[in-house]
Amino acid sequence: MAQFSRTWWGQRFIEALEQFTDPARLGRGRSYASGGRILEYTIASGTVTAKVRGSINPYFGVYKEPIYKTSITIKAISSADWKKAIRQIASLADLVTKLL
Template sequence: MPLSPTDGFKFDLDAKVRGSVNPYFGVYKEPLYSTQIKFEPISRAKWNAVIAVIASKASLISRLLLNEIPDNIEDSFKLLDVNLLPRSRKDFKTSCSCPDYSNPCKHIAGVYYLLAAELDNDPFLLFELRGISREDLKAELAKSPLGQALSAEMNAQEQDLVPVDSYYTKVEGMPVPESTSLKTFWQGEKRLPQTLDTPPTMSVAAIAIKKQGDFPSFWHRDNSFIEAMEELYQRVKTKNKPLL
């Protein structure tokens, strides 16, 4: 994996910051201070692990290959207990040649603002500060199965449009039999069975009612629902016996 060296604080941001003239402190000429921010790069082994996680997620690798930073990119780093964005002062060191004893001083704070503006314009700069360039990151992602498929699709050449005679599907003719019977046309070649088998009688009478149980949810009386229905059916049967 052709990554840049990642031992110690190797990725430095050096800036020359103009100071202020202050005769009260004996500063009669505009000073020029050297301000430095040193970022701790992520080790090569951890970058390999992070790239493997990113390469397994199509939503992440597709946006990175399109030069976009996913909003949830930090989640892949957290899975491996790594952080892309600086989490604490341990992830970077700052220094300034000005006489101010505080750290960060106003010159370092100014460089912070400039760095934030640069990251807004090019978020991939953060990857470089953490140990991998944009080109190396995309090259490693393109080696994965998802990366190969996406790269092939992105690099695919557009096919030329082929003119057609019609926008509709061409009608194809089918052979027609020499003689056609109207009876066969309407009834079909295979006749349906003339008789239908009668369904077997149920071994349990009124099974639909008995499945509800003695006290179904809609039954609010104290007596059994099944007994009440049996009595009702018996009355109907007795009343209509002459008609049966």
């Protein structure tokens, strides 16, 4: 399987995402990424937007390769919530070691 993260933190993020997302959809996304089907993407203000080449599928009446535009938005964590999280993490040093 292709590696989709560059850092341990990225890998942990993917593992967390796998717990809350449809496995078939993630598999399709991995297939698109490793198959060169992502034509372009941008990352700005917590949103990833991409243009993706779809698949021809005569069974469903798709005879021309479709181009899709899709996006994922992740809500930014407020400054106050970051401070709470840092205090909580600092109070549980053993939690940090579990992340590594």
